[in-house]
Amino acid sequence: DAGVIQSPRHEVTEMGQEVTLRCKPISGHNSLFWYRQTMMRGLELLIYFNNNVPIDDSGMPEDRFSAKMPNASFSTLKIQPSEPRDSAVYFCASSLVGGNSPLHFGNGTRLTVT
Amino acid sequence: AQTVTQSQPEMSVQEAETVTLSCTYDTSENNYYLFWYKQPPSRQMILVIRQEAYKQQNATENRFSVNFQKAAKSFSLKISDSQLGDTAMYFCAFMSHNNAGNMLTFGGGTRLMVKP
Numbered sequence: 001d002a003g004v005i006q007s008p009r010h011e012v013t014e015m016g017q018e019v020t021l022r023c024k025p026i027s028g029h030n031s032l033f034w035y036r037q038t039m040m041r042g043l044e045l046l047i048y049f050n051n052n053v054p055i056d057d058s059g060m061p062e063d064r065f066s067a068k069m070p071n072a073s074f075s076t077l078k079i080q081p082s083e084p085r086d087s088a089v090y091f092c093a094s095s096l097v098g099g100n101s102p103l104h105f106g107n108g109t110r111l112t113v114t
Numbered sequence: 115a116q117t118v119t120q121s122q123p124e125m126s127v128q129e130a131e132t133v134t135l136s137c138t139y140d141t142s143e144n145n146y147y148l149f150w151y152k153q154p155p156s157r158q159m160i161l162v163i164r165q166e167a168y169k170q171q172n173a174t175e176n177r178f179s180v181n182f183q184k185a186a187k188s189f190s191l192k193i194s195d196s197q198l199g200d201t202a203m204y205f206c207a208f209m210s211h212n213n214a215g216n217m218l219t220f221g222g223g224t225r226l227m228v229k230p
Contacts, residue, residue, distance in 0.1 A: 031215060031216055033217060033218075042220060042221075042223060043205065043220040043223075045217050045218070045219075048217050050215055056215070056217070089157060091159065093159075095216045096216075097215065097216065098216070100164065100166055100209065100211075100216075101216055102149060102161050102164055103161075103216065103218055104161075105158070105159035107156075107157065108157050108158075110157075
């Protein structure tokens with residue numbers, strides 16, 4: 001039973017470059033979340049989708065960040081252009097909408113922007 | 115908006131001993147869910163235990179149990195018979211009971227070190 005799959009596991013890029021993070025949720029889950037983890041701010045919700053539709057993107061820090069979910073089995077988080085302050089671990093998580101379905105997290109992508 | 119506070123940035127415990135991690139939260143809702151997640155050095159986020167606010171009985175999962183005090187808005191995690199593998203960051207999290215979504219609000223975390 002595959003869990004949430006994120007790629008890449010590590011990403012190192014130069015300031016100004018475009019970065020795309022990828023996520024495959026657990027099959028059958030219909031809610032998907034993108035979180036960012038930093039030492040200073042902890043775990044922050046960036047955006048989440050229900051049934052492939054973005055519900056709340058108020059956590060997206062700037063217009064440089066965008067997220068898409070073209071189908072139930074794939075989502076991307078894009079940063080363009082990237083900046084050193086975007087360096088963080090980015091987690092994708094999925095769950096079933098409603099009730100107390102817990103979030104299942106991927107292993108995260110550690111992004112370093114130099 | 116809900117807030118979750120973990121007042122202990124770091125804790126340590128001797129192997130085989132018991133340790134309690136604190137968590138308080140602030141909400142105006144009556145129905146909600148609470149979770150503890152573990153993040154070992156591998157950075158994977160692992161669900162440890164969950165509690166429904168409408169249940170008075172405290173949740174238990176093997177060596178892990180919670181002390182849920184709804185009136186005090188407190189949700190502490192007790193780890194019994196601590197093992198070296200319990201060394202990790204522990205995050206308390208709040209989930210609202212509504213139809214909008216299952217997003218979690220996390221506390222700042224407690225770093226637990228289990229000493230041999």
